[in-house]
Amino acid sequence: MNIIRKKAQSVPPALYMILLLVVVYGLLVNNYFVPKNFANILSQAAPLLVLACGQTLIVMLQGTELSLGSAMSVVTVLWIVLLNSGIPMIPSILITIIAAGLIGLLNGVLVAYGGLPIFIVTLGMQNILKSIALLLSDSSSVYYEHPIFRTVAKGTVLGLPLAVWLSFLCFGITWVLLRKTRFGTHVITLGGNPESLTLSGGSIRRSTICAFIYAGLMAGVAGFLLCCRIESGNPNSGNGFEFNSVAAVLLGGTSMREGRGGVGGTIFGVLLIQILKSGLNQVGISSIYQNAIIGTFVLSAIIFDAFLKRRVEA
């Protein structure tokens, strides 16, 4: 019985709930188990997956990056605004990515050098970025016509849209980064045991700042994917993504208390949230209820996970 229990704890709890949801939706929705449906889910999940990859690093540092959603909004708006002012595609992509990285840099510097709690910095930054997005776009959606949006969001390779492959690519890069590079080891050490990082020759400040820059860059890519999906720059488009990304990371088994875990679990967390979301639409629950349901579900899942962990600690 104990062996079964131990095995059960190493599987991310998200997996059970995914199975549960899939069964429930399969019963409620016609044609749930067709490939097109799953391709849709993956396609909708793409920005969240990329964002959650960046968030995983920050959660491993025992923090939560609350500004990533607003950073995404800024990216969608900035990209469109740049394109509209005549700057060609490639430079505008470059400028936007650099801007995203700079946001991460600013967050990282405030945390590393200012000694401020991560959630305060990112909470304040979230507000600042929300304002910037609204100001850049003049409080409305901005538009631009270009085939790239459709190609990325809908053009398929082997049955899955390009956006999905891009998100997998980001996932892969993050996985390699965390498991196979020195930087990744530093991040993992930093979360669990900051002193040993200094002792082993790493720099707490440098690793922290780099982790935030990486999260910023991921937010940039996620913003691109989102923009391609909605084919516009919307200053409110990223709202709520940061909470979902934190939830995805926590549900995937990455623990904030010991810096344990990794992106492997995060992808399950993302799938869980997206399956829930897409399913609600398909079952026909009106959007008024959706936010409350998703919030409750995610909160319950986090509670359930904390409950499991408590049993282990006790």
Place this chain on the structure above:
Amino acid sequence: MGKAASKEPLLKRTLNGLLNSEYLYSGLGLLLIMIVSCFLSKSFLSANNLLTILRQASILLMLSCGLTAVVLTGNIDLSVGGNAALTGCLCAQMLLLGIPIWIAIVISLVAGVFIGVLNGVLVGMLRLPPFVATYGTNMVATGLATIVMNGGVIYGLPANFTTIGTGYLGPVPIPIILSAITVAAFYVLLQRTTFGRNIYMIGYNPMAARYSSINTLGMLIAVFGLCGLTGAMGGVMLTARLNAAEAAMSETYGLQIVAAVVMGGTSLLGGEGSIGGTVIGAIVLTVIVNIMNLVGVKSDWQNLAVGAVIILMVWIDVYTRSKRAKRVTA
């Protein structure tokens, strides 16, 4: 203290008391901002405007009272906005159904306390990080508010109710009286009771608090519950003042509530601060928002300012703390 001190002239003693007061910096800050505001807009000092500031600040203050207690324990509650929205919407819907005003208010307050207690359980028993837990309950509360309102807005509430937000008791607007009473109650609670002392203890040294005879879990639930109560009171006041209710009310004050507490000198790391600081913080914040409105700054910039202010204030707090620590160990 003793005979020698009482021989000093009253003026000198008052000056000394003022200079050494923990409110020195925030008080000076408020004075400075008010002086600057006078230059920025001629209508700033008008009686009408000052009254508006006090009304606005009193609702913000009400919402921030309970949060001050939570922050003093070293935690945070991001769900006050959602709490206020949900309770305000509940109250409005009940009033529309013809339920007597007092019953509607009491039920709304109970709902607010319930959310607060939920937060306390999540943070205290399940040891969820407070910002994750309360961020989540904020989402849930706002979502529930949307459901209660069916996505819409309610206008036009009974006059006997809206007088809570717009009425006067003599020359003084009612919201100011209500928040003054609440502030006084919190002052007594925090500074003069064992409960209050325990709150500071938990924030200052959580480990020691847990090993002492303090019932940490009970305290956390109580403190979060208090925050839920003042959040609900603020929500009812806000609905009365607006004479309307909608789920988006959670964003009316949003982060300003946290900012008011932080600006008042209460440290987010716990154990340090007071309700008096929150009063100053709420007034300063409201003055800043007010002057930005008078000058014509777009509301988007205002959000930016609030965010920047929070970062700045926390930075100052962390900085002075580390300086103090260095002085102690040096």
